[in-house]
Amino acid sequence: MASGTVLVTGSAGSVGSALVPRLAARGWDVRAIDVVGSESTVGQQLVGDCFDDSVLDAVLPGCKAIAHLAAIAGEAPLSDIAPSHITGFGRLLEAARRHGVRQVAFASSNHAVGFIPSDGRIAGVEVAARPDGFYGVGKAAGEALCSLYADRYGFRTVSIRIGSFRDSPNTVRHLATWLSPDDLGAVFDAALLAPGQGHSIVYGISRNKRGWWDLEPGRAIGYEPADDAEDYIDVIDPQSGTPDELDYLGGSFAWTDHG
Numbered sequence: 380m381a382s383g384t385v386l387v388t389g390s391a392g393s394v395g396s397a398l399v400p401r402l403a404a405r406g407w408d409v410r411a412i413d414v415v416g417s418e419s420t421v422g423q424q425l426v427g428d429c430f431d432d433s434v435l436d437a438v439l440p441g442c443k444a445i446a447h448l449a450a451i452a453g454e455a456p457l458s459d460i461a462p463s464h465i466t467g468f469g470r471l472l473e474a475a476r477r478h479g480v481r482q483v484a485f486a487s488s489n490h491a492v493g494f495i496p497s498d499g500r501i502a503g504v505e506v507a508a509r510p511d512g513f514y515g516v517g518k519a520a521g522e523a524l525c526s527l528y529a530d531r532y533g534f535r536t537v538s539i540r541i542g543s544f545r546d547s548p549n550t551v552r553h554l555a556t557w558l559s560p561d562d563l564g565a566v567f568d569a570a571l572l573a574p575g576q577g578h579s580i581v582y583g584i585s586r587n588k589r590g591w592w593d594l595e596p597g598r599a600i601g602y603e604p605a606d607d608a609e610d611y612i613d614v615i616d617p618q619s620g621t622p623d624e625l626d627y628l629g630g631s632f633a634w635t636d637h638g
């Protein structure tokens with residue numbers, strides 16, 4: 380059964396390229412937008428700035444939901460993070476409100492809480508933001524915007540704190556943080572179909588035996604991860620990565636001086 384039309388922002392990036400075909404396979408009519416072109420032929424492929432009002436007024440009519448990925452996807456000066464993660468995302472949410480699109484799945488990050496020590500305890504979603512850099516500050520602010528639009532305007536928003544998205548894990552840290560391509564599709568599909576109003580935070584992590592994050596909030600919206608990084612244990616070099624990148628949930632972000 381068709382799920383409706385979803386706008387996927389940042390669709391030409393590494394996450395978007397994997398997500399677009401998986402959402403299409405799950406019954407979504409995908410409208411994909413990125414500032415750079417994509418070779419993908421899945422759905423409707425558009426080139427444009429998803430933080431531009433005139434672009435949004437053209438692409439949002441008819442959409443039921445938004446999967447928001449577009450952003451600077453790593454550490455950057457705060458003066459670059461703010462327009463991409465905060466004012467840009469705010470403009471997108473405001474345009475969504477204008478066009479009656481109230482279902483939003485937001486690609487947040489483990490770096491919103493990356494300064495939590497990885498001391499063996501499982502981190503839940505009730506912990507206060509504990510960003511490990513300006514990128515994490517941007518993600519925490521994005522989650523706050525999702526919360527605001529849910530409370531004030533009746534949106535259904537889900538912030539998905541993605542761990543390490545990649546085809547397969549290849550470092551010791553990934554044994555805890557990996558999100559597989561199929562689980563990516565599953566968690567976004569669940570977020571885009573989550574019923575009711577309000578804001579939820581879930582961890583976008585596979586069911587990794589060594590995972591550091593609580594998967595129950597994801598299960599509460601219907602995300603049941605299927606893959607486990609442990610299945611790759613034989614091909615992962617035990618010396619891969621650096622020992623201190625296992626000290627904090629955010630890995631090396633936590634001890635890099637962002638100046």
Ligand SMILES: NC(=O)c1ccc[n+]([C@@H]2O[C@H](COP(=O)([O-])OP(=O)(O)OC[C@H]3O[C@@H](n4cnc5c(N)ncnc54)[C@H](O)[C@@H]3O)[C@@H](O)[C@H]2O)c1
Pocket residue numbers: 388389390391392393394395412413414415427428429430447448449450451452453467486487488489540541542543544545
């Ligand atoms: N890759 C991961 O492991 C991971 C982990 C946590 C969170 N995330 C988040 O997931 C999202 C996607 O990450 P990615 O790894 O695919 O990054 P990426 O850099 O590969 O892709 C981001 C895409 O967004 C596009 N973009 C940026 N600004 C835009 C705009 N104004 N309008 C339209 N397109 C725009 C870029 O052109 C790029 O193609 C990001 O928000 C990132 O922070 C990714």
